[in-house]
Amino acid sequence: MAKPKYTPIRPDWWSKTLAGGLLGFTLGIALSGLFAWLGPGGIDAVNKVQLVMWMVPVPWMITFSLVYLFPSGVHAWLWLGAANLAAFGLLLAARAGLAGG
Amino acid sequence: MRSDVIRVYKTLHTWTGLIAGMMLFIGFYAGALTMFKDPLERWATPPQQQKVAPADWPGAGQWPALIAATLEAHPGSARGFTLHLRPEENTPAPLVWREGGDDHGGGVARGTTLDASGDLVTVESSPSAMAELIDLLHQTGGIPGRGHHYWGVYAMGVVCVLYVLALVSGLVVLLPTLIKDFLALRRGRNLKRFWLDAHNVVGITSLPFHLMIGLTVIVFAFHDQIYTALGQAVYGDRPLFERPAPAPEGAPRGADQLVAPATLLATLRDVEPGFEPRELVYSDPLGPRAALRVGGKSEGHMLRGATRGFAGMDPYSGEITSLDYLPGHEDTWIDIVTAFFALHFGNFGGPVIRWSYVLMGLGGAFLFYSGNLLWVESRRRKQRRGGAPVRQRRATRAMAAATVGVCWGCVAGVSAAMVAGKWVQGLAADANAWYPAVYYAVFLGSVAWAFWRGPARAAVELLWLSALATLAIPLTGLVAWLAPSLPPWVYPRPGLLSVEVSALLAAGLLVLAARRTARRVRQGGADSVWSRAGDQLA
Numbered sequence A: 001m002a003k004p005k006y007t008p009i010r011p012d013w014w015s016k017t018l019a020g021g022l023l024g025f026t027l028g029i030a031l032s033g034l035f036a037w038l039g040p041g042g043i044d045a046v047n048k049v050q051l052v053m054w055m056v057p058v059p060w061m062i063t064f065s066l067v068y069l070f071p072s073g074v075h076a077w078l079w080l081g082a083a084n085l086a087a088f089g090l091l092l093a094a095r096a097g098l099a100g101g
Numbered sequence B: 001m002r003s004d005v006i007r008v009y010k011t012l013h014t015w016t017g018l019i020a021g022m023m024l025f026i027g028f029y030a031g032a033l034t035m036f037k038d039p040l041e042r043w044a045t046p047p048q049q050q051k052v053a054p055a056d057w058p059g060a061g062q063w064p065a066l067i068a069a070t071l072e073a074h075p076g077s078a079r080g081f082t083l084h085l086r087p088e089e090n091t092p093a094p095l096v097w098r099e100g101g102d103d104h105g106g107g108v109a110r111g112t113t114l115d116a117s118g119d120l121v122t123v124e125s126s127p128s129a130m131a132e133l134i135d136l137l138h139q140t141g142g143i144p145g146r147g148h149h150y151w152g153v154y155a156m157g158v159v160c161v162l163y164v165l166a167l168v169s170g171l172v173v174l175l176p177t178l179i180k181d182f183l184a185l186r187r188g189r190n191l192k193r194f195w196l197d198a199h200n201v202v203g204i205t206s207l208p209f210h211l212m213i214g215l216t217v218i219v220f221a222f223h224d225q226i227y228t229a230l231g232q233a234v235y236g237d238r239p240l241f242e243r244p245a246p247a248p249e250g251a252p253r254g255a256d257q258l259v260a261p262a263t264l265l266a267t268l269r270d271v272e273p274g275f276e277p278r279e280l281v282y283s284d285p286l287g288p289r290a291a292l293r294v295g296g297k298s299e300g301h302m303l304r305g306a307t308r309g310f311a312g313m314d315p316y317s318g319e320i321t322s323l324d325y326l327p328g329h330e331d332t333w334i335d336i337v338t339a340f341f342a343l344h345f346g347n348f349g350g351p352v353i354r355w356s357y358v359l360m361g362l363g364g365a366f367l368f369y370s371g372n373l374l375w376v377e378s379r380r381r382k383q384r385r386g387g388a389p390v391r392q393r394r395a396t397r398a399m400a401a402a403t404v405g406v407c408w409g410c411v412a413g414v415s416a417a418m419v420a421g422k423w424v425q426g427l428a429a430d431a432n433a434w435y436p437a438v439y440y441a442v443f444l445g446s447v448a449w450a451f452w453r454g455p456a457r458a459a460v461e462l463l464w465l466s467a468l469a470t471l472a473i474p475l476t477g478l479v480a481w482l483a484p485s486l487p488p489w490v491y492p493r494p495g496l497l498s499v500e501v502s503a504l505l506a507a508g509l510l511v512l513a514a515r516r517t518a519r520r521v522r523q524g525g526a527d528s529v530w531s532r533a534g535d536q537l538a
Helices: A013-038 A048-055 A057-069 A073-099 B003-034 B037-044 B060-073 B075-079 B130-140 B151-181 B191-205 B207-235 B261-271 B332-345 B350-378 B394-423 B431-453 B455-482 B494-523 B532-537
Strands: B080-084 B095-099 B108-114 B120-125 B276-283 B291-297 B309-313 B320-322
Touching (some): A048 B207, A048 B332, A057 B207, B037 B130, B060 B095, B060 B120, B075 B080, B130 B394, B151 B191, B151 B207, B207 B350, B261 B320, B431 B455
Antiparallel strands (some): B080 B095, B276 B291
16 A cells, blocks of 8 residues: 555544643634624724623634544644634733723 | 545444443433424423413503513522513413522522403412433433532533534445435345444435534533633633623612603614514522613524523613624624524524424434444344354444334333323422423333343334333323313414424334334344344343
8 A cells, every 4th residue: 555645643632632622712712802803893892892802702613623634732722822822912912902992 | 445444434333332322322312302392391381380370461451561560579580580572382470580499490480460450469389300211311311410610511511522523424435335325225125224324324324414513512511611621721811701891880670760661672673673572581680780671583583592682772772782693683692603503492483494403403313322332233143044043242232222222212211201291280299390200211111121122022012111101192182172071181272282293103103113123023034133143132
């Protein structure tokens, strides 16, 4: 049998599941938070918070269900960690920039 | 698609599906029934519980007097009460409230009306707990106990996370052969192929429905935690929700100051003629935070509640305080969120959508049952050519027994509880206690039976049990009609007789399933988990 041209992905069930469950959730919070601050109406829009809450599971579940495509658990943690840092960095910047105005 | 991806996602699909499957079966089966929670509640309320005959229902002109007399005679009603605008089988009296108990029920249900001479009449009632039990099974899978929420709701939330993973992974596994195999239903010698095809067809065609259910249940279970996280990470010091300010000192309070319900309803009708109010829910009517919620239906709109939209009103000024959940008047943000609720509840298109949801719910139950059976079958140890029958692994047999016991135990348990509730009426001191008792006895008994008898024999026997328990529903209705002196009752109205008709149909399908399964048990290979020989080898 021919050797595959790629390195098969490692299952790494525990580390990938933890990454998808935890970092996926925090990523969902950060992305929803960005929508809350930067989306239509801004942070003070009346009644917006319910939709902001409803949006959280979508990026969370997308991340969680695709996390197993990472070559390894370490990759998953590094990439999702970086995505979280970026998203929360933007969120902090948005909060700092808009809170006064 | 790379084979390593398929392999990983196949494993993911198998394990998430296995762990979540049985609880999802209960959630979907009970959920299909809750599509008709309101008619079921009316069906399950004995005529003796209609304490005030529809003919004696006071007219709109008497409502203010009824409210005032009730608040004066019963201080317990000042915590909040509901005024039902029209009689139904499950409305014991025009004005009802609970004393004692908490948000989740309990306590004593009281009701009042005015008699012909305008005097207050007080009644006690015990609303039927049958529909509530089915709804609870739907939400919790039958896991008892609760803190702030039911533990079972959290468990169902976790199960739905696994369920979404199972849906996506199932799709990934199926993608490479999707075009070739789509809608193919191959009936050949290979029975497993046929079941796999059926599993795939149901899964693919109802995928959007299942993703929607999975995501909404995750929100239903974990919204508190998500709000907390959002509050900390996103909103900071800003309050997530504005609590309405209490009325200022000196604001009018007292039963004689309340605006007449008929005036309130006229105000509401001017705003939205299409809204059909059904009940007025007063909370803290004499306190500083007195509030009123008008619940009702609105054809052709998505509703925030399972069967109701709402308008908030000030019971003292008569002004509308909230249009957020009044169908057709929501602002854009609420409108989007209302759509999520309505999509879960299936309340937006009348009976056609409700029945479609029943079918999709039962389709979901089939998906989980067939998924578990496929796992069992693919773990089957093949008989070596010419050798003695092989023993199946213990885990495989246990999974088969659990699947059969849990799934058919749930079906049989619900039907048995529905029947038992009708027969103990008037005989047992607390008829409502029988509903959970009978359900859990049949459910746990079925699981034990499946492990004791082995999956093959138990599958046939429990299917027969489910069929007979379900058949007992229309038979009980027939007995009630022929012998009105016996405890059971039947409401000869088309809307409620449909319970008996549906049960008869379901019983027929269950008999068919029992006979088919019996044939398989007789004819299947001796090495199958689904063979009597297999049971004896255990």
